Amino acid sequence: MHDWLASDGLVWLHLAKTLLAAFLAMGTAMRLELPQPRVAMTTTFVLMQPFSGMVLAKSVYRFGGTALGMLAALVLGAVFVQQAELYALALTLWVAACTGLAVRHRQFRWYGFVLAGYTAALIGIPAVTDPDTLLIATLTRGAEVMLGIVCSSVVSALVFPRHASATLMHSLDERQTRFAVFAADVLRARLSRIARERRFADFVDGIVGFEATRGFAAYESPAMRQGGAKLAQLNSAFMDACARLHALDQSMKRLRTDGTRCAHDALGPFLEELASVFESKSLCVQLERYKAALPRRLRDARRGLANADRATLLDFTTSAELLYRFIADTIRYAHAHASISGGEPGNARASSRYAARTNRFVVAATFTRTAIVIASAAWFWIGTAWPSGGYAVIGATLACALSSASARPSKFIAQMAAGAACAVVTGYTFLCHVYPGIDGFALLCAALAPPLAAGAFLAMRPGTAGYGTGFCVFFCLLAAPDNRIVYDPGLLLNNGLAILVAMIGAAIACAVVVPPRTPWLVGRTLAELRSQAALACEGRLANLSERFHSGTHDLMSQLRGLLVPRSREHRHALSWMLVTLEVGQAMIDLRHEARALHPLHFPETLRIAWSTALARVLHDVAALFRAPDSVTLRRAIGSVVASIIIADDVLESVHADRDARRDMQRVLACLHFVRTALVDPDAPFEARR
Structure with missing residues (x-):
């Protein structure tokens, strides 16, 4: 039971909390007589994450993104009233710019910019043909989104909360252990070049993931916010230690291959002793003692090479300096780790800022792809005057926005399209056969739980995230119950077909127009x-x-x-x-x-x-x-x-x-x-x- 609770039990807990938040948002929206409770439901499925800090972080950026999107919808609708072509052009540029900024500012800031883009489309497109309803639609949409944010945050924080800070501390202990084992193997030259490169690459993922976890853990408690400076210092110290270890390893490799065996043999005992230190339990104390005696011992070893040529002496001095710097940086890392584990106060003034970078050409390519896709959908809508064409623009907007963080957006959009197709079929079944036979809110929740839980389960797994996201988002958008349900299967199928056509076109465009893997x-x-x-x-x-x-x-x-x-x-x-x-x-x-x-x-x-x-x-x-x-x-x-x-x-x-x-x-x-x-x-x- 303990093993199940620590593995599969966490999955079931997350699914239960997601459904609870969705039904709470839907029921509250119905009680408040908001026109579209489905919007509040959709918000909860997009927001819910395994950890409380992740939900709170997404809520903050979703709040800001929604407010900015509401303002954009009002401004665009007021400036381009009854001018569909100019409105479509302005909306295309707005969504493309927001998506480009989302790629530039990743993690949860990405979500704020994405939401600012597609919120304007979700509000403005249905009201573009009736400008008099734009203000009311904007206000009610904002109220429904905020309700979903509140419900997600309350459920995540109060119902069996999981805190990222605990997971963060556990991952720090594991990382230090793995680094000590890796350092000992490198110092003893046990690993091949390919194995060393792979281990360094794994540490890269850990460093970037640590920064993301540190960012949303700060939302969980004041202690984590105050300790953010120490955590940043720790990650900076770990990056320095990894770089020093690689430099020392490269220097010793060159001594072995260049034929300067004298310098290599003179440093060999130091590396063996240091490897033994990394295998000890009290790493920080042992490193301090080793570092204190190292300069004198290195000078003695250099005197033993007095008869060597100048190149050998320079090789020895260089590797010895790298050895000393590696030990010093590792001690700094060990001290930072011990400080966090012991709960010592940090020095905020010495905090390190993690610099996330995205190439401007990647941002420009994302802007171009998004603009082409949305402009094509808008042109199709205006040119054909299809009543459901607005949903094609919405579908294209959601596809480009939600896939902008993916390395393979065409594959992610294709998965979303498959999930949306299942959502249309499931929604048709519910609209024609399930909703008419339901009497009461409890029975409604029981009927909606199986398909929504299946979609949320797929969305939790990286390989099937597109299917789950597409199903949950578009089932709520197309077929979730409102205060006044419209039993019109033809409208559902038309809207669903428009979304599918737009998403297929978006997938093709993302595979052709400068895809990220070009x-x-x-x-x-x-x-x-x-x-x-x-x-x-x-x-x-x-x-x-x-x-x-x-x-x-x-x-x-x-x-x-x-x-x-x-x-x-x-x-x-x-x-x-x-x-x-x-x-x-x-x-x-x-x-x-x-x-x-x-x-x-x-x-x-x-x-x-x-x-x-x-x-x-x-x-x-x-x-x-x-x-x-x-x-x-x-x-x-x-x-x-x-x-x-x-x-x-x-x-x-x-x-x-x-x-x-x-x-x-x-x-x-x-x-x-x-x-x-x-x-x-x-x-x-x-x-x-």
């Missing part, structure tokens, strides 16, 4: 991912690391949704993400270390040469990631090598100053790591883009 469009997103390295070279240093890591992981998460898992294109994109992370983080470290130098300690000629060389490195590396080819690669490598030569001269000039010497050694380590990353044969710089 190689050119995927390439633009990949170019945006590469440009994160340019951001690391040119962006403001304040919070640059957080912006760099969050933007890179967010873009890779988008690419993982667009590309077929384990395909050649997917591996190519993952290779670009990893090299962007390692080079970008190294450039950020280089800029910080260069800022910490004291140029007055250098001779004037070296000071000018160093400043010029550093500026050239930043420019050429940024140019390489913006336009990777053999020319920009050779130019970037030449710039880095030239800067290493100048940095060596600077190091010789400050050799007597211990602090300046250490600072310059760290700069040299950053430059050397960038050089090894650029000349790595596994790097995708000269691969076909």
Whole structure:
């Protein structure tokens, strides 16, 4: 029973709460004599989520989106009164703009913009032929939507509530355990290259999903809102630790393959000891002790390489610096995790902001597809004067809006069309045979429960979400009971046929007009991912690391949704993400270390040469990631090598100053790591883009 309650029991609980919220909204709307209780029902099916915070977050954005859509419906109806062509054009532009903004602002903000678009269509299109009813229709529509919001929120928060914060804390513990095991395997070189890349890709999904969960968990309690800064710091620290681990792994791999076995053998015992630390239970304490003794031990190990050549010493220094930075970032991550688990107060001023990015070409393509689909449906409606043509525009609007977050909108719309077809058949059966035989609200709820529960169950599963969404939304829209039911099967079939025709056309258009998986469009997103390295070279240093890591992981998460898992294109994109992370983080470290130098300690000629060389490195590396080819690669490598030569001269000039010497050694380590990353044969710089 305990296992069932923790698995399938949660599914049944969610279905029961969804039906309870829907029937509560319908019954209250009927009691208040609102004209269309079906709208309140539809709202509950769109809003209900497994966690209370998810429902509250969607409710907030649905409230704002509904208010904005109501205002747009009033303005468009007033400006273009009795001008159907101009009204259709303005509505098309409004819905397309809202859908484009929804793609730009994802997660629950997506829902607010989507709702602002299709609410204007749902209100304005039925009233376009009778402008006198526009104001009343807008107000009643708003009241019905708000009623659905209230019912969903009340049921979710009061009836066996499930809190995302508890799930969030459990996922944090699991993530730390998985990271410790993964770090130990990487340090011992137990994993193949493909296995390492897949594990890093899984962490990308976890990082992006954590940000989404953190966002709606803040709606559940004041404690979660106050702890949002600590959670953001934790996710930022985890991204840094993952990037450091990858950089250290790449550096050790290059030591193994380039033949510099002396440096690799000298660092091998440190990696083995660190792997054992990650397998211990008190990770934070053990890492602190290990870090305290590490600098002295590394200096002793470097003295043992006194007879080695300069290249070996530089390799050792670079890998040792990466090892130390990895330990420091992991300690920061472990401290942040312990702080959250122990309930310590956070420092809101040091909070990190997750930077979600969507390429402007993706937004423009979404705008274009939506505009074409809705304009075609509106032209068909006006040209044929079909009484049910307005439902075709509504169906096209809903299809484009609800599928805008999908990586395959044509497939999602086709599923919605199949669900809508089932909704028409089921609605016809209810209208002709079920509703006439029902007496009382309780019997009405009992009759509606089986089909609505089946639709809600399908909507819960990612593979069948389109079928369930299409069935629930269009069954409520076409055949749900109102205060005064119109028993007209012909009207139901006409409206359902209009919706099906529009959705089939929308599916075809989304498959033809620049679909999200178009190689050119995927390439633009990949170019945006590469440009994160340019951001690391040119962006403001304040919070640059957080912006760099969050933007890179967010873009890779988008690419993982667009590309077929384990395909050649997917591996190519993952290779670009990893090299962007390692080079970008190294450039950020280089800029910080260069800022910490004291140029007055250098001779004037070296000071000018160093400043010029550093500026050239930043420019050429940024140019390489913006336009990777053999020319920009050779130019970037030449710039880095030239800067290493100048940095060596600077190091010789400050050799007597211990602090300046250490600072310059760290700069040299950053430059050397960038050089090894650029000349790595596994790097995708000269691969076909």
